[in-house]
Amino acid sequence: MLRGLMMGVPLLVTTALRHAALYHADTEIVSRTTEGPIHRYSYADAWARAQKLAHALAKLGLEPGDRVGTLAWNGYRHLECYYAIGGSGMVCHTINPRLFPEQIAYIVNHAQDRVLFTDLTFIPLLEGLAEHLTGVKAIVVMTDAAHMPTSSLPNLLCYEDLLADQPDHFDWPELDENTACSMCYTSGTTGHPKGVMYSHRSAILHALAACLPDVFDLSASDVVLPVVPMFHVNAWGIPYAAPMVGAKLVLPGAKLDGASLHELFVSEGVTNTAGVPTVWLALLNWLDANKKGLGILRRVAIGGSACPPIMIQRFKEHGVEVLHAWGMTETSPLGLANMPKAKHAGQSADDALALASKQGRPICGIEFRVLDSNGNDVPRDGKSFGRLLVRGSWVCSSYFGLDSSPAHETVPGWFETGDVVTMDADGYVQIVDRTKDVIKSGGEWISSIDLENIAVGHPAVQEAAAVAIPDEKWGERPLLVVVVKEGASLTKEELLAVFDGKIAKWSIPNDVRFVEALPHTATGKLLKSSIRDMVTTPPAA
Template identity: 85%
Template sequence: MLRGMMMNEPLLVTSILRHAALYHADTEIVSRTTEGPIHRYTYAEAWVRAQKLANALAALGMQPGDRVGTLAWNGFRHLECYYGIGGSGMVCHTINPRLFPEQIAYIINHAEDRLLFTDLTFIPLLEGIAQELAGLKGIVVMTDSANMPRSSLPNLLCYEDLLAEQPDAFDWPLLDENTACGMCYTSGTTGNPKGVLYSHRSSILHAMAACMPDVFGLSASDVVLPVVPMFHVNAWGVPYAAPMAGAKLVFPGAKLDGASLYELFEAEKVTNSAGVPTVWLALLNWMDATGKRLTTMRRIAIGGSACPPVMIQRFKETGVEVLHAWGMTETSPLGLANTPKGKHRDLDADGTLALASKQGRPICGVQFRVVDADGRDVPRDGASFGRLLVRGPTVCSGYFGVADSPAHQAVPGWFETGDVVTMDADGYVQIVDRTKDVIKSGGEWISSIDLENIAVGHPAVQEAAAVAVPDEKWGERPVLVVVPKPGASLTRDDLLAVFQGKVAKWCIPDDVRFVEALPHTATGKLLKSRIREMVTGAPAA
């Protein structure tokens, strides 16, 4: 076999920030800080501070392979952790603060974190679980000495003081590109959360795919604000993709309400953003109430859970393109992104919206299969549904510290996502449901997502969930649980009428329950197990 004659340079995340510092040195990184003020600096300055952080970690006795946790919002110091920790051969373990405290303690202990970086916001949370965190050697508060809190936490260190003591340059190790650089735990809706280890190689390849025109489409002329948190799945890879492209980065900190996001979008001339539907619903409602419009936004990526077509339409009416996307913690996370092909130019408005409502087609490097109960591929006709399988260099092969890992490999070599989907001849995937949420009525499957999308299309509905309830005759029947918009007048019959002609009669929900709010997971998805309990009064099995 004849080998290529190319330089054998490993793919390391350090190269991303180095590139940004060298060739986009004066491009800004803007952060709304926990302390309050807006912080501004450049990629060149971030590169120096990431090296200072790497030196500080070495001075604290951290070793290659050590897990270093972060409990922090989207901000410039968190970005420095991504590169300073991962680039020096350790693992940057981002932790979701929206999980239950006992889950956070479990995750820190299971990962065997030796050091933890935290924003000021989470000091009370850590104080509540401190006795369970015996393995931690210290907690670094991501602030300056003037804002250091009084706390009962032991071994509390100041981030800015640590960096001030260190030299500006660090001798980055030449790592194997398969070395772990990041770690994120699943949200743990069933059982304990499970840890996914990202390698330098997978992170680089994922960032390259994210930058492509049919995914985030980033360039050096863009301004990117990731609403999706850096504490979950690397903010969908944006902290790697934006510096790779040389795009300006804007971090929103902890303020994710409609008014605060709009203020940053407009002040910093943001062109691209990404987040879950619940955040965008709040922004759209705020803009409707105030008469505001986004003036520089070009594209918003929406994922985490299915984006209702009405949301895509509402953004389109303001001149903003929605990129519907799909992914999981286990897929780094991007797996599908929805942009039209040339053949779709002549679609009418309804056809265009129907296409945009699908989760998308596979990004380069990731393979997808849809199989039936026996593991046989179903037709790619956009109608036949089955279980979604995925594999590729950005897909996990197992979970950290879990016996008999990899799990989810009922079909050898493929990761089973737990989604029921259809796929058409062009590769566009549409999620029918999660396997655990699909409603099985009289031997037929009813998509809860389809019912929810129709419901939220009603002008008086703010949010809706469709769940199964036991039925003696049919096995299960769908029931809608609905949050009306404030001040709206809405009846059961009003809502059920919108389903006529849009789904088969046997798919129409049997009943509607009105509630003030719906429960969500730590990552913003509808918590179907809790909603089923609300409807049936029985705990989830």
């Protein structure tokens, strides 16, 4: 085999921040801090402080391969952790604080985190878990000496004190690009969370793909605000992608309400953002209530769960393009991104909305298969549905601590996502449902996502979930569980009337249950298992 004559320079995450420090040195990183004020510094400053932190990690006795946990919002110190920990050959284990406390204790212990870095917000949480975190040698509070809390936690250290006397130049180790750099546990609703460990190579390839025009479309002229938390799948790769292109980075901290996000969007000139539907729903409602706009924002990436068509329309009314995307913790997470092709120019408004409501086309670097119940590939006709399988350069092969057991490998070399989908000839994927959430009525499948999207199109509906309930004749029938907007009124008959002509009559839900709130997972998705439990209890008379 004749080999190419190219340099063997490894793909390492530190190259992204080093590049930004060299060629976008004065570009800003803006953070809303847990202490309160807005913090501003440059990529050059971030690079220098990441090197100080790398020295501090070594001084704490940490070694390559050690897992270092973070419980933190989107902020500049968390960004420094991403690069210092991973760049030193350790693993930056971002922990979702929205998980149940017992799940947090489990994953800290399962990952064998030696040190935890935490924002002030999570000190009470850690105090409640302290007796269970026997393997943690120190907890670093990501603040300065003036804001250090009084706490019962042992071995509590101050972040700024750690960095104070360290040099701002660090000799980064020459790592193999397949070395682990970061880690995130799934927030599954059954069983223990499972650890997905990303490599330097996968993180860089994923970030390069994220920058593409048909994905996040990032450049040095952009201002990017990731609403998706840095504790969830590396904030969809944005902390690596933004420095790659030299985009200004705006980190919103813990304040994700409509007023706080609007303030940053407008004052910082944000052009690109990304997050889950629940956050955008609250923002859009706040904008409408306060008659505000979104400044020069041009693109919002929406993923984590299906984006209702009405949300795409509402953003369009603000002059903002929606990028519908799909991914999982196990896919780093980007796998599908939805932008139209040249052939779609001139589409009717209805056809354009129908296309934009799909999850998107495969991003180069990741492959997809759709299989029927017999393991055969289904036709790519946009109608035939089956199980979605993926493989690629940033798809996990196994879970941490379960290396001998391939991740969901029902077909060798492919990851089983648990989604039921259709795919058309152009590769556009439409998620019909999660395998465990699809409603099977009289031998036919009914998409809970389709029912939810139609329901939230009603102006009085805040949020809706469709779940299966047992039926003697049909096996299962759909039930809608609905939260009505504050100040609005809605009857069962009024809501079910909106389904006429939109779906087959046999797919229309049998009934509607009105509730004050719906439960969500730690990442903002509807928690269908709890909702199914809710509806097994008859409503109060």
